[in-house]
Every structure is written in structure tokens, then in C-alpha cells.
Amino acid sequence: METTADDLVTTKAAMATVPLLARHDVEACTIERLYGLTNRVYRVDTPDGSYCLRVPGVGTEGFIDRSVEKVNAAAAARAGVSPEVLHYGDDAVMVTPFLGDTTTMSPALLQSTPGAATRAGKAFHKLHTSGETFDFRFELFAMIDDYLVHLDKLGVTEFPEGYHDLVQQAGAMRDALSSHDLPLAACHCDPMCENMLDDGNTMWIIDWEYSGMNDPMWDLGDFSVEAGFDDAKDSEMMTAYFGRSPTAFEQGRMVLYKALCDLLWTLWGLIQHANKNPAEDFWAYSEERFARCKALMSKPGFGDHIAAVKAG
Numbered sequence: 001m002e003t004t005a006d007d008l009v010t011t012k013a014a015m016a017t018v019p020l021l022a023r024h025d026v027e028a029c030t031i032e033r034l035y036g037l038t039n040r041v042y043r044v045d046t047p048d049g050s051y052c053l054r055v056p057g058v059g060t061e062g063f064i065d066r067s068v069e070k071v072n073a074a075a076a077a078r079a080g081v082s083p084e085v086l087h088y089g090d091d092a093v094m095v096t097p098f099l100g101d102t103t104t105m106s107p108a109l110l111q112s113t114p115g116a117a118t119r120a121g122k123a124f125h126k127l128h129t130s131g132e133t134f135d136f137r138f139e140l141f142a143m144i145d146d147y148l149v150h151l152d153k154l155g156v157t158e159f160p161e162g163y164h165d166l167v168q169q170a171g172a173m174r175d176a177l178s179s180h181d182l183p184l185a186a187c188h189c190d191p192m193c194e195n196m197l198d199d200g201n202t203m204w205i206i207d208w209e210y211s212g213m214n215d216p217m218w219d220l221g222d223f224s225v226e227a228g229f230d231d232a233k234d235s236e237m238m239t240a241y242f243g244r245s246p247t248a249f250e251q252g253r254m255v256l257y258k259a260l261c262d263l264l265w266t267l268w269g270l271i272q273h274a275n276k277n278p279a280e281d282f283w284a285y286s287e288e289r290f291a292r293c294k295a296l297m298s299k300p301g302f303g304d305h306i307a308a309v310k311a312g
Contacts, residue, residue, distance in 0.1 A: 003033040003042075011042050014055045018087045018095055021051065035104060035194050037279045038064075038209075038272065043098050050098035051086070059275040063150060063268075064209045066092040068135045073208040075186060079130035081123055081205045099204055102197040110193055110227040117233045119203035120196060120223060121240030127205065128185040128216040136212035138189045140260060141174055147267035154274040160266065160290040169297065170263060173256045176310040177215075182253075187214035191223040217250060221257030225292070252308035259302075262293035 011031050015021040021044065030045040040055040056066070073094070076082035087095040103109065110116045144167070188195070190210040197204040220241060224234050238246045238254065246254070269286035272279075296302065 001033040001035060003031060007031065007033050007040070007042065010040055010055055011044065011053065014053060014093050015044070017089055017091060017093055018053070020086060021046065021053070021095065024048075037192075037194075038277060045098075050100065052083070052096045052098045054094040054096075056092040057277070059277075060209075062275075063147075063271060065136065068212070069209050070094075071135045072186070072211040075132040075134055076127065076188075076205065076208055076211070079127050079132045079186065081127045081130075082208070083204070083206070096206075099197055099199070102199045102204060105193045105196040105198055105203075105227075107193055107226070107228040109198075110196070111229070111233065113198065116198060116203070117227075117229065117236040118240040119198060119201075120227075121220070121237040123196075123203040123205055124188075124191075124216070124219050124223070125241045128187065128219070130186060132186045134186040134212050137184075138187060138210070138212035138214035138218070140218070140264065144264055144267060147264070147271060151267065151270055151274065154271065156270055156274045159270065160287050162294070163266065163290055166290070166294060166297070167263065170260065172306055173260060173309075176306050177253070177256065179310055180312050182215040184213045185216045187211060187216055187219050189214055189218060189222070191219050192226050215253065215257075217253035218257045218261070221254040222261040224254070225258050225261055248308040249312055252305040255296075255302070255305040256309055259293050259296045262289045262296075266290045266293070 008031060012026045015024070015026060024046045028047060032043040034041040034043055034052070036057075038057040038060050040057065042053045042055075044051045044053050069092070070088045073082065073085050073088070077084045083096040083099055085094065085096055087093070105116070110120070188205055188208065188211050190207065191205070195205060195207045197206060220237065224237065227233070229237065234254070238251065242250070266286045266289040269282045269289060273282035273286065
């Protein structure tokens with residue numbers, strides 16, 4: 001992304017609040033704007049090393065609990081899947097080492113890079129089996145309700161056509177998932193492609209804003225959607241994750257979460273649209289999410305996944 005004069009002002013102000021960066025003359029540093037949907041993220045090269053500086057976006061305090069993020073980002077680093085947190089201020093400015101020799105992933109790269117789906121599956125398995133406990137319980141349907149309340153507070157009344165009808169249809173998925181005491185693990189919960197950094201041997205995971213204890217199949221289902229995986233890539237990822245082929249119960253949960261994550265992030269996109277987030281066209285983002293969810297739920301065999309989850 002282009003680094004503007006405003007970015008330099010923002011970075012200078014943030015660096016002044018971080019002891020390990022404040023000692024450096026900004027003029028002696030190289031600053032580069034990195035990708036970020038809701039936050040401003042920068043690479044800062046100083047005389048003693050390179051760092052990633054995250055400045056929270058305007059309005060994010062309305063839907064992100066930064067105290068939870070602080071705890072979980074440190075736990076993810078201990079799990080060995082994310083960089084060490086060097087600084088996390090009361091203002092939620094965060095600094096980590098900059099991971100050199102890594103590629104920020106995209107759907108195209110995840111689909112075309114040999115072994116990427118395997119490395120992602122292994123990274124999620126390492127996180128989920130780390131024994132770390134995250135603050136916050138990721139409650140999918142409670143979050144949908146909370147986002148609707150937040151949208152009401154923002155005065156939003158326009159949704160993609162048919163959204164509320166589809167939410168009602170999702171009741172069968174909710175019933176199936178709630179039929180069992182599902183395993184909980186430390187989960188990322190928002191595995192966008194850009195939150196994955198690949199060095200060819202290891203897939204690193206960053207950005208813990210929405211993380212919490214969750215059914216680990218959520219991460220795999222959500223990640224599959226974000227990466228645009230087909231059945232073959234899903235199979236590669238799931239086999240790498242389990243070290244074997246998944247059961248119908250495991251596969252079914254992953255597929256159901258593929259649909260449900262699009263329902264949830266449709267609302268998230270509408271919040272960004274209401275907050276006038278300039279990072280992208282979030283109305284179009286929400287409509288795309290909704291259409292993809294509707295298409296998946298309409299596929300032949302989708303009901304079989306619901307039945308498999310219901311059966312356990």
C-alpha cells in the first residue's frame with residue numbers, strides 16, 4: 001500500500017508512545033504502510049531492527065475488546081504460531097518483530113502455492129492443541145445477535161435482500177451444532193488470508209482481534225471460505241490437520257461453519273460500511289458474503305452435512 005504523509009504523522013505519534021521505538025529518530029527510520037482492513041499497520045525499519053507497528057482504527061473500540069486481544073496475542077506467541085508481542089499499550093498500539101522472508105497470503109497464493117494448504121492445516125493444529133487458554137468465548141449466534149444490536153445503534157436498516165430469512169433457515173444448523181458438547185480450543189476465529197504469513201516451511205498466523213475459545217472446526221471452515229478452497233484443497237488442509245481423513249462429523253462441522261461464517265461477516269461488513277471505513281467497499285463485501293452463503297446452503301448434499309453433525 002502507498003505510504004502517505006498522513007501515515008508518517010500517525011506512525012511518528014505512535015512511535016513516541018512505544019519505549020523501544022521512541023528512542024529512534026523517525027527520520028532515521030524507514031516506514032512502509034502494510035495491509036490492514038480496520039487498522040493501520042506499518043513496517044518500521046530502525047537501526048536496531050525491523051518491527052510491525054499496529055495502530056488501532058477509528059471506531060474499532062465499538063466492536064473489538066482490546067483487553068482480550070492483548071491476552072490472546074501473547075498466548076498465540078507462546079503457542080509458537082504468532083510473533084512475540086514486544087509492546088501493547090493502553091491505547092492498543094501494538095508492536096511485534098517484523099517477520100522477514102515471509103509472504104502475506106491471498107486466495108490466489110493459497111490456492112497456487114504448493115503445500116500452502118498443508119502448512120495452514122498444521123499451523124491451526126499447532127494452535128488448537130497448544131493447551132493455551134484464550135480470554136473470551138466465541139459464541140457464534142450470540143455474536144450475530146450482538147452485531148444486529150450494534151447495527152441498530154448505528155441506525156442501519158438496510159441489509160442484503162433476504163438476509164433475515166436466511167438467518168431463520170440457519171436454525172437447523174444451530175440445532176445440529178448445539179446437539180453436542182463441542183470441543184473448545186484457542187482459536188483465531190478470523191482467519192483471513194492476509195492474516196497468514198508463509199515462509200515456505202511454516203505458516204504464521206497474526207491478528208488476534210476476534211480470537212477466543214471456540215470449536216476448532218470454525219477456523220478451518222472460515223479459512224476455507226476466505227481462501228476460496230475447492231474440495232481438493234479442503235481435503236489437503238483437513239488431512240494435514242488431523243493426520244488422517246476427517247470423520248463425517250468433523251467434515252460436517254467444517255462445512256456448516258463455512259456457511260455460518262459468511263452470515264456473521266456479512267453483518268461485520270455492514271458495521272464497517274456504517275462506520276464509513278474507507279479500506280474497501282464494505283456494502284459490496286457484505287453482499288458477496290451473503291450470496292456465497294446462500295449458494296452453499298442451496299447445494300445438493302448440504303443437508304447431509306447437517307444430518308452428520310446432528311448424528312455426531
